[in-house]
Each structure stands twice: as structure tokens, then as C-alpha cells.
Amino acid sequence: MNKIVTSKEDILKASREIASKDGLQSINMRNVAKHCGVAVGSIYNYFPSKADLIIATVEDIWKSFFHMGDDLYFKHFNDCVDWLFTTIQRGTKQYPGFFIAHAQGFQSSDVKQGREVMEEYFKHIQRSLLMVLNQDQQVKQDVFNDDYTKEDFIQFVFVNIMNLLSQQQPSCHILLETIQRVIY
Template sequence: MKGRSAMNKVITSREELLAASKSIAASQGLAALNMRAVAAAANVAVGSVYNYFPSKAELVTATVQDIWRGIFHAAGGYAQAGDFCACVEWLFVSIRAGAAEYPDFLRAHMSGFAAQDRKKARQAMEEAFGHMRVSLEQVLERDEKVRPDAFGEELTRQQFVAFVFSSLMAGLAREDADCAVLLAVIRRVLY
């Protein structure tokens, strides 16, 4: 057809739109995500993007969730370990490597998004991190080197894992080269 732009005539899937969105996030950062950019990258009309993502906030949230899903999938084998320190170190390295593909991903995600998007972003972050904390608790439970008196009323396993995970993510957001200080604290508390 003359005079018409070459838009993709095939119905686009959510996965294709997320792939285009992640490509933009990888090349330009999360701040560059918007409906028009994703539509252009996927070679579809802007309305096609709105069919799957009614708002920019939902597009960004879904993109962030998909990025975390990819990072966690790559880091998935750590939960089988029985050495908590080795698991934390492996997780740090895996997340850092996975997030390196997306400029400022961790910093932008940890600091939140626009005010109207914060609630959704926070919910997405909690969903993404929730299963990681549960897995860390399981690894901690299997670690036979942990002192019997390491946990009690003042410090539970769940509280400790929450502290460790928060510290791990803060180090990643700061772009720390390693998590040696966190590992030293863990060793002092546990062993």
C-alpha cells in the first residue's frame, strides 16, 4: 500500500512487546521507556501497546518484572546450596551480571519510579524479591555450620535474611565490586 508506513500486520504478543521494551531498557535505560518507543521498536501501532499495557506505569512495571525474572532464572540454581555465605556471594555475582545488561536498572529500581508509579513498582519489587528471600531462608535452614544459638527472639532467621537481602541489594545499587563486608558480618553472626 502506497503512502502507509510499514506497520506489523501480525497481532503482536505481550512477550514481543516486553522484548522490545527490554531492548530499549538495555540500550537507553528504564527512563527511556514509553508507549511510542516500544511501538516503534516492535513495529506496531501505539494502540497495540495500549491493548496489553493500559499505562506507562504498567509497561514499566511489567518490563522490570520480566528483567528480574530473567535475572532470577539465570541465578536459579543457588537455592540448592547448603552454604549460606557461598549462596549470598553467588547471588550477588549473578544479579550483578544479569543487571549489567540494563544501564542504571538496579539504581532506578531501588530508588523507585515516578510518584504515581511507586505503589506498583514497590509491589512488583516485593513480588520479585519475595521468592528470593524464601529461598535464602531455605538455604540458611540447610546450612549445618550455623551455630545453634544464632537465632532466637531477638533475631529470627526471617529478620536476618531480610537484613542480608536488603544489604545485598544496597551493595548492588551502589555498584560495590563485591559483598565481602556483608559476608564478614554474616560469618560473625552465624558461625
């Protein structure tokens, strides 16, 4: 074990590789240390617990799925929804079982911090969707009101994206068609 892990990023990279190959359930301090070629204690220098390591790995994987770059611009809301669905779907192929495993793990365990990280990422996605919706010049002016707000619509779209992904649907074409009929 001569190799020295010099950064948190190296550990997270090893954790992502383990998650990609063997699933999230295979991430633990011993496996990551072995993968990095260091003593288990070295991992604890960066992550005080297995839960902290898994939470950081999950957050890192989510970032790799759909972090919108500054050069990414959507003229139409539907294009953004399609991109988001496709991007997450492609990511779940790289990390088989990730989407369902981490959501179930955070919901069924007492890992409050993990749930908070996941919820913050979901809020970030929803804020981005709202921003794109607000910029879409093709949206009918009379679609939204006090009883049917843009925020409600974004929540509906987001929940449906997540449901389609958790059901491992091959596309979101029905959702896209529904959006098309409602807002354009």
C-alpha cells in the same frame, strides 16, 4: 509497519532491549511500538498504560536477574548470598542504571502497583534466602533466638546486598565475611 506483535512476550522483549540500550526512562508506548514495527494502539492492546508497560518490563528484568532454577542448590548460605549478589550485579551491567532508576522511580512516583511488584520480588528473594539458611547444616545451633531471629538476619543480609548494589560496590566480600563470623 507490516510486522504484527502476536504476544505480550514480544513487547516485553522489545522493552527489555530498549532498557538495555537506552535505560528504563526511554521506555514509552511510542518507542516500544516503533521497536516492534507496529502502531502504538497495538501496544495498548496488551498494556493499558505506560506505567503498566514499565512495571511488566521491570518484573521481567528482575526475573531474568535471579530466578532460581530447579537445578540450583546451595549447600551453604554464603554461597547463595554470593551468587545472588553476583547475579544481580551482572544483570545491572546488562541493564545499566536499572537498579537505581526503577527503585527511585517506584519510590518517588504514585505507582502503587509498581512498588507492590518490586516488594513482592524482594519478599521472594528473602523467602529463598531463608529456605537456604534453614537447609545449611553448618549454621551454629545457638545463633538464633527470639531476640535474633532468622527472619531478622535475612532482612539484615538482604538490606546490605541492596545497599552494596546501589553503591555499585564490586563485591560483597565484607558481607560474606560478616555472615561467616556470625553464623558459622
